[in-house]
Amino acid sequence: MDFIELKVFVSPEWAEIIIAELAEIGYESFVEFDEGIIAYVQKLQFSEELWQSVVEKYTDFVTIDYTVAEMQRKNWNEEWEKNYQPIVIDDQCIVKASFHKIDEKYPYEITINPQMSFGTGHHETTTLILQSQLQLEHEGLKVMDAGSGTGILAIMAQKRGAVLIDAFDIDEWAVTNAVENCQMNQSDKVRVQQGTIASVQLEDVYDIILANINRNILLDEMPLYASKLVSGGTLLLSGFYEQDIPELEKRASEFQLVKKQQTSKHQWASLWFEKR
Structure with a gap:
């Protein structure tokens, strides 16, 4: 291709x-x-x-x-x-490529060779989700990463202590790339599949769901996220603009998802919901 x-x-x-x-x-x-x-x-x-x-x-x-x-x-x-430079998230996590030599030490180090897949940490939406993950307890929890791209969010989930992570993407290259990145990061608790939330094999429920996609897909799949989330579980969304927040918040409220936090960067936004 x-x-x-x-x-x-x-x-x-x-x-x-x-x-x-x-x-x-x-x-x-x-x-x-x-x-x-x-x-x-x-x-x-x-x-x-x-x-x-x-x-x-x-x-x-x-x-x-x-x-x-x-x-x-x-x-x-x-x-x-030629263009990919390391990026540091909140002085806690560095995202780099395999060819970068880094002297500084950070609590979390993620190696990503993106190929054609989305998610190096450079785009605002990826950064926003990573920042939320740094605040969110993952220890011993099960995580879903919908539209996983390079696998960066799933990799972070394991580094934060998640015991099982299901990641999936519709793009064949993204899946291949995510598998390679998981291997580079020793992320052996991440299971990568090709498909959508409706087609891949998943657990009954998850403690955390991550979805960095786009507004239309998020709106369409909101009931599926809610159905796969435990009571008290966390849904982190990004891939949309600040102007999209009211529509997404309204849609989420239809499925007992309550907004806990919103963040934004350069007009891009992220939402943190909890299932009641």
Whole structure:
């Protein structure tokens, strides 16, 4: 499977907005650089028309130049090695690639080689969930990671003490990548499957459910999350904007999910619910 590389030249203050727009139309991975962003989408999902609609939306406010190129999977490693830098979460966790040599010591160290999968800790939504995980008790608990991407959240769950983690994603590459990342991090309590919450094999209930996907899927799958969560369990959601919070909160309330906390970063948001 080949990917399309969209290289967008735009002023830095607009980079996050363009990333948000591209995430809504199926782009899976992003790299920021001094002059803008690089975004990747599966070739079969690429639409010049959809991209032009994004450009036209902001043409009165900012100049956007871009290039489009087809990128075979074999070239991906070279590209992200040039741009992927370690990231530190709340001075407690460092997320790095296998080729990084780190002298500093942190309570949690996660090694992620992302390939084409989403979730290196660089995107705000991943960071927000990781920050919540650092606050949340995992010891001895069972965790579900829906839309697991690179497996980064599942890996963190085991490092925080979870005894069983079921992670799944619809993308075959993401599943392969998550398995590789789990092996690198000795995350032997993580079970990775390909599919959706409705199709994979799962436990009856979980103590914690993590879902970093997008607003529409979260709204659609909310009753399934609630049905798989123990009473008093925690649901952590991200993958949406601050403006989406009221709709998600209302939907969650229909299934005895009560908001405990909300956080945001650069217009992206995360919600922490408890099942009553």
